[in-house]
Amino acid sequence: MRTFLNIQIVIDSTANVPEEMLAAHANLQVVPLKIILGVDEWNEPELTTVELFRLTREKGVHPQTSQPAPGDFVQAFAPAATGQPVIVICLAAGLSGTVNGAKAVAKDFAGQEIYVVDSCTSAIGMIKMAEAALAMAAAGEPARVIAEQLERMAAATRTLFIVDSLEYLRKGGRIGGAAALLGSILQVKPILTLREGKVQVLDKVRIKTRAIARMLEELSREDSLEYIGVVYDGEPTVVEEMMTTIRQRYPAIHVSRAALGSVLGAHLGPGVIGLIFQSKV
Secondary structure: OOOHHHOEEEEEHHHOOOHHHHHHOOOEEEEOOEEEEOOEEEEHHHOOHHHHHHHHHHHOOOOEEEOOOHHHHHHHHHHHHHOOOEEEEEOOOOOOOHHHHHHHHHHHHOOOOEEEEEOOOOHHHHHHHHHHHHHHHHOOOOHHHHHHHHHHHHHOEEEEEEOOOOHHHHHOOOOOHHHHHHHHHHOOEEEEEEEOOEEEEEEEEOOHHHHHHHHHHHHHOOOOEEEEEEEEOOOHHHHHHHHHHHHHHOOOOEEEEEEOOHHHHHHHOOOOEEEEEEEOO
């Protein structure tokens, strides 16, 4: 039987994996997406959202992003050529071409054991999948079984978030101009969700506290939760109050929070609060 270190777990940088998690697992690695501002380019881990929005204001240009270079995936998949299975966890296909890019490179490793998983989510949702993959690998589960479990987790995961403005999504081509204009005129706080691989509007409210309450209403409809995660950019007081409410309502469920990475920040803008949760599978 293979040891767990023979199964390599690859995750893209939009997960914003903590450094301590990377240090604890030799078989976990990150492939970076890119942030582009004018003629300048960074690997995502090199730029926080605070730095991103500061530079966006100073340069007066809207940030662009790009998926990992094919060479990054070639390097990440290299262990497969020596008999080590590789499992890749990617940002939701509706937000990025990273999944398709990984699959295209995987074709060059015909006959090798490479599994590319569309997480159907982002951020904490991807980290939870990586944690599950690492635990299953440590328990001696084969890569195929792990990948199948990750697919089930992806199908059972919901991702909700609120943004201060739809302008970043409009400029990034993730939502139509008419919807963005309407949101600006009405001064609404749209609640967005990932559904069928696309960003869709779940609801519109006028006050952020009501938007948070509306997201928690959606959470309450799930009967059997595996975890609850809060993702944010700024507004620590609001996030802490939200975390307190969730922990009071779900004392038996693990609740975690994490800062938003700069690629998602480039698409969603400042002031994002997201709620990611998964039903048991």
